[in-house]
Amino acid sequence: MATERTALFMFFGATGDLAYRKLYPSLFNLYKKGSLRTHFAVIGTSRQTLDDDKFRVAVKKSLADSGNRADSKEASDFISHFYYQAHDVTDTAHYSVLKDAAEKLDKKYKLQGNRIFYLSMAPQFFGTIAKDLKAQGLMSTNEDAFNRLVIEKPFGRDFDSAKQLNDALSNSFEEEQIFRIDHYLGKEMIQNIEALRFGNTLVESLWNNRYIDNIQVTLSEKLGVEERASYYDNSGALRDMVQNHIMQIVSLLAMEQPVAFTDVDIRAEKVKALRSLRVYNVADAATNFVRGQYGSVDNQPDYRHEDNVPADSTTETFVAGKLLFDNYRWSGTPFYVRTGKMLADKFTRVDVVFKRPLVDIFAFPQSQNTPLAANVLTIFVEPHAGFSLQLNAKTNDAGFSTEPIKLDYLVDAEKSKETPEPYERLLHDVLKGDGTNFSSWPEVSYAWKFVDQIRRVWDLQAPNFPNYTPHSMGPAAAEELIQRDHREWIYRLNN
Secondary structure: OOOOOOEEEEEEOOOOHHHHHHHHHHHHHHHHHOOOOOOEEEEEEEOOOOOHHHHHHHHHHHHHHOOOOOOOHHHHHHHOOEEEEEOOOOOHHHHHHHHHHHHHHHHHHOOOOOEEEEEOOOHHHHHHHHHHHHHOOOOOOOOOOOEEEEEOOOOOOOHHHHHHHHHHHHOOOOHHHEEEOOHHHHOHHHHHHHHHHHOOHHHHOOOOOOOEEEEEEEEEOOOOOHHHHHHHHOOHHHHHHHHHHHHHHHHHHHOOOOOOOOHHHHHHHHHHHHHOEOOOOHHHHHHHEEEEOEOOEOOEOOHHHOOOOOOOOOOOOEEEEEEOEOOOOOOOOOEEEEEEOOEOOOEEEEEEEEOOOOOOOOOOOOOOOOOOOOOEEEEEEEOOOEEEEEEEEEOOOOOOOEEEEEEEEEOOHHHHHHOOOHHHHHHHHHHHOOOOOOEOHHHHHHHHHHHHHHHHHHOOOOOOOOOEOOOEOOOHHHHHHHHOOOOOOOOOOOO
16 A cells, blocks of 8 residues: 555645646545545535535546546545635635634644645736735744645746746745646656666667657647637647646656655756757747647648637647757757647657668668668557657568568556546655655746747738648648658658
8 A cells, every 4th residue: 555645635625626627536546545534525616606515426426537436445435535625815814714624634634734735827927826825813922833836837928937936935934845747747657768768778879969860759630629728729739838837757767867756866967958048049049940720621620719819829739859969968869849739640759760871781782771760669648648658670471572561569558547646646745744756946937938938039021821730740741840850750641
């Protein structure tokens, strides 16, 4: 069994979609595995007027909808730890009610003053909540207790707003108490990047610009904006995906080996990598990043005709770009990234493309052999988890020619069922106080500084949208971007 953790969870935005779909089922998984048992409680808050019983009915439905047996005794015992309090986050008087409830539950469940405040609501309220949590005395003053603040994205919409938010949070919480959620960092194969690199001499010894030609990161979404159109149109793919998910993945791929496998040392190396990321000037930003917006096909409307999207919207639904690190390990080796909505399929993958041999000895004049293919190490993140290594081998015939073959490892169905969901992992890390898989402020700040420059350049010129067909892999400009460097995307349609 896992080590039991003791804490009071206070969810702001407790009736929201994220809480029902992800947070409550994830807490229940921790409960079933023993990380939570007797000494925990949950206070849900939102503007809605509910009592404890109605809130617990909603939590029960949440568990049932996620595939759990919500009518079991185990589920009933778990749900009995949930309480509800209607709350207006802008009304300071309401915090005293929450404080009283927290203190009662602390005594009832012997929580030792440990408190986790989870903000899953509109980000404009983050600073207000953090300020009043401290000012109104909701934070534990017990020297042996912890106070931890969990923040959902977006963390700002540019560097200035992110810094303003961080300054507001820092007035109440120390940096080590702030956990900025990026659910991609909870994914099994993203966490496997560190094991793959630093657990294998064969891999890490080749993990540099002497042997790697380029690295490609693709986050592809099959659906359009769906019900998120109002939010998405004020964000776009650059802010919604590149600034957080992609930059976090890239930093794990680019970082140096940490002194030790601790959150402090890992974050330090990620920050060093992001510090060396080249921030483009206007000309280079325009050359090295492209954007797109999906058009229409069959019954699928174009982005501008989706519900709640302005008819003249210039919000990008696709981004592709080239990142360069000005350091000893990666100088001259580009990182290509792309992400978008309404693409060919839903998947996330990393392709590490190694350099070809300097001399292809099999391409002698009388040979009919095709040039050697590049070795490619692929990390499959989702929907299937695993690795693939492409090598060159002799064909099974009388002559002597070569062909690329693949050594594959995919996590089987049984292991996949046992794999914790990202939010389960991340909530467990919050309980432990482990910040390894959360974004630190320096990481967020360097990512915003890079992305802001791309955004400034794009804002100087109106795009020619729409420019790609749904269920493709984006606009032609994304192909041109990589072909200009005499390279190609490893994942292509029908390859």
